[in-house]
């Protein structure tokens with residue numbers, strides 16, 4: 001399972017990278033705005049800064065919503081760095097753009113996916129990644145994890161190579177459940193990854209080991 005961090009915050013990206021288990025970064029326009037990154041040039045520079053910190057894939061989202069605009073913007077994003085994956089929304093023009101990029105060997109992440117049908121379409125168009133937003137489904141009393149399971153089943157039925165990138169992860173149990181279902185990738189806050197290492201028996205055990213060592217040394 002690949003671990004991506006879902007942020008545009010360079011300090012957090014560095015911290016996750018230093019942990020040694022980071023495989024990539026996802027961003028979106030809201031995450032960019034949260035870090036105060038505005039203006040096309042600054043945004044493009046920020047993507048390059050992120051690529052220079054991490055070793056893996058970095059999703060960069062298009063703003064255009066028409067086919068020509070998405071193609072132009074996506075090609076510009078892909079030119080920035082070979083780690084860039086062009087993030088395209090699940091809309092009709094977006095499906096066309098994903099197909100275009102797939103034919104031209106530019107990798108894509110189909111975002112804002114909330115149903116198995118949308119995920120099937122993204123895979124048919126040749127998306128590299130599909131991003132079902134599980135947290136936002138949970139927010140409206142719909143089982144986000146069930147969507148991951150449905151997509152896994154469909155992709156396995158037909159051998160689609162599109163990777164399931166479980167997005168809008170809010171906490172550590174989301175990560176664990178996605179791992180059990182077989183999501184290829186998770187993207188969430190650093191806290192959702194760090195939560196995996198916590199166990200009180202580890203802390204108690206370590207404390208005792210160190211105390212016993214001190215007694216004899």
Ligand code: G3P
Pocket residue numbers: 006026027028131133135136167168169187
């Ligand atoms: O990766 C998708 C993510 O950015 C959305 O997360 O927490 O805003 O639903 P959230």
